[in-house]
Amino acid sequence: MIKNLPTITDDLIVKLRKASEDRGLWYYYLLKTAHDKGLDIEDFARKGIRAVGRSNRYKYPDTEDLEIFVDAFMDDISKNLFEMELKGIENGTAQIDFHYCPMCGAWTQITDDQKFIENICDIAMDVDRGLFDTYDCFEFKLGKTICQGHDTCEIFISKK
Amino acid sequence: MIKNEARNYNDDYEAQQLRAASVNRGKWVYGVVRAGLDAGMTWDDVRKAIRAAGAWKGYHCFPRTTSIKVFAEGFATDTLVKVNDGAVTKLTDDELVWEVNYCPLVEGWLHYTEDEAFIANLCDACMEIDRGTMDSYGWELELPKTIADGDGKCVICMKKKG
Numbered sequence: 001m002i003k004n005l006p007t008i009t010d011d012l013i014v015k016l017r018k019a020s021e022d023r024g025l026w027y028y029y030l031l032k033t034a035h036d037k038g039l040d041i042e043d044f045a046r047k048g049i050r051a052v053g054r055s056n057r058y059k060y061p062d063t064e065d066l067e068i069f070v071d072a073f074m075d076d077i078s079k080n081l082f083e084m085e086l087k088g089i090e091n092g093t094a095q096i097d098f099h100y101c102p103m104c105g106a107w108t109q110i111t112d113d114q115k116f117i118e119n120i121c122d123i124a125m126d127v128d129r130g131l132f133d134t135y136d137c138f139e140f141k142l143g144k145t146i147c148q149g150h151d152t153c154e155i156f157i158s159k160k
Numbered sequence: 161m162i163k164n165e166a167r168n169y170n171d172d173y174e175a176q177q178l179r180a181a182s183v184n185r186g187k188w189v190y191g192v193v194r195a196g197l198d199a200g201m202t203w204d205d206v207r208k209a210i211r212a213a214g215a216w217k218g219y220h221c222f223p224r225t226t227s228i229k230v231f232a233e234g235f236a237t238d239t240l241v242k243v244n245d246g247a248v249t250k251l252t253d254d255e256l257v258w259e260v261n262y263c264p265l266v267e268g269w270l271h272y273t274e275d276e277a278f279i280a281n282l283c284d285a286c287m288e289i290d291r292g293t294m295d296s297y298g299w300e301l302e303l304p305k306t307i308a309d310g311d312g313k314c315v316i317c318m319k320k321k322g
Contacts, residue, residue, distance in 0.1 A: 012174055015239055019181035023188055025213050026289075030192045034201055048195030052187050055271060077177060110216065123312035127188075 002117070003107055004146050006083065008038040013080045017102045020081065026101030028110055031120050045123045053130020064137040066159050070094045073157070085152075101146050104116045114149070121147035128155070136160070162276055163312045166245035166262035175242040179264045182243060186268025193282060197238030206285045214292020222293065228320065229296065232256045234316075238259075257320040263307045263314060276310070287316075292320060 007016060031041050061072050066089060074084050074096065083099035103124060107117045126144050132140040143154030166278035193206055223234040229251060236248050236258055243264065246292040250257035263288060269279050285305055294301045300321050 014183055015178060019178060019185070023181075023185040025216065026185060026189055026210065027192065029209040029213040029216075030189070030196065030206070033205055033212070034196055034199075037201070037205060039196070039200055042322070044195040044201075045192055048191035048193075049188070052191040053189065103307060109220070130224070136281035 001149055002104065002114060002147060003149070003151060004101055004104050004108065006102075008080050008100075010080065013077075016077065016081050017100075017105070020102035021106040022108030022118070024149040025110070027103065027124065028107050028120065031123070032111075032116070035116070041119070041123065046126050049123055049126040050130035050133070050159070053127040054133050056127070056131050057134040058059065060131065064159075066092065066094055066138070066157065069135075069138060070157065071087060072097070075126070094157045095143075096155040096157070097137075099144070099151075101153060104147050107147075118147045121145055132157075162266065162270070162279065162307060162310055164270070164307050166259075166265055167231035167244045168245045172242060174239075178239065178243045179233050179262075181266075182264035183268040183271075186275055187271060189265065189286065190282065193285070204283065204284060207288045210286055211288040211292035211295070214294075215296045216292075217289070218293035218296025224295075225317045228256050228299070228318065231262065231318075233306040249315075255317060257317045258318070260307075260314045260316070261312075266307050276308075280306070280308045290316060290318070 026116065031045055034045070036039050061068055063069055070086065070089065074086060078084065081102065085097045085099065087095040087097055089157050104117065104121060107120065122142070128140055132138055139158055139160055141158070142157040143156060144150035145153045164210040193201070196206070223230055223284040227232055231253055232248060235256070236246065240246060244259035244260035245262040246258060248256065249259045266279065266283065269282060273279065284285045284303070287301070287303055298321065299318055302319065303315070304317065305313060307314050
């Protein structure tokens with residue numbers, strides 16, 4: 001059972017949340033249509049989303065300093081949109097918990113097929129994997145996720 | 161040559177943030193569609209998917225009404241006016257005309273390609289979002305001008321049938 005409730009009520013964040021839910025809506029129907037046609041979304045959608053992630057590099061700093069990167073990753077908008085919490089930076093690894101996912105917020109309004117939601121969630125996370133493809137010094141790991149039924153999404157960013 | 165320039169709200173922080181969010185949506189759509197077409201999706205598949213998304217929006221995001229004027233209040237919000245640098249240029253009992261000077265999706269696509277024929281195809285496929293919404297009301301969409309076709313603005317006519 002997916003639990004995914006936003007708590008931040010700031011007017012701009014609410015509008016941005018709706019914009020991200022809208023992205024989730026388009027993404028869901030594109031992948032669902034392809035899946036229903038028998039295409040392998042694991043193959044093509046991962047390629048497409050990972051390429052988007054790599055193309056997002058210009059938004060992030062050229063740095064090898066984990067704290068500087070984490071500050072940029074958790075800018076004010078992203079922090080509030082995903083209700084991010086920095087759990088800590090220890091032994092070269094930062095753990096960031098996301099307490100809300102707007103794309104999942106859209107998907108659960110459209111379907112109760114949790115297996116499909118888990119699948120398209122992990123494909124969507126290739127946007128971050130693609131971003132980290134562009135850094136030689138950092139690596140990204142996804143822990144538990146909201147779409148798997150956990151309370152938060154756990155993001156781990158480590159120095160290589 | 162595509163001209164996609166917002167003239168208003170460019171210094172408005174909310175507009176900047178919301179435009180960036182929509183540019184991001186454009187990049188995701190481009191990434192999935194481009195990879196999907198390479199893997200065997202057809203343009204008809206893309207249109208079918210986006211039309212379904214549009215119908216969902218019609219049923220869940222806009223007021224359920226038989227009045228185009230009531231629909232216009234829910235559709236052409238202050239937020240959308242800012243994001244698209246848009247305006248309602250005609251509103252009657254039978255027709256809503258929505259004109260926009262700026263499309264964040266086109267901006268997103270131009271990050272990846274200069275192939276204007278592809279962008280025009282993708283634009284028309286993406287307009288299935290509004291066609292799908294119109295389906296949910298039994299209304300229809302006409303698209304006489306688009307930014308992606310080089311017209312400098314999009315003119316989107318939503319009207320009752322016949």
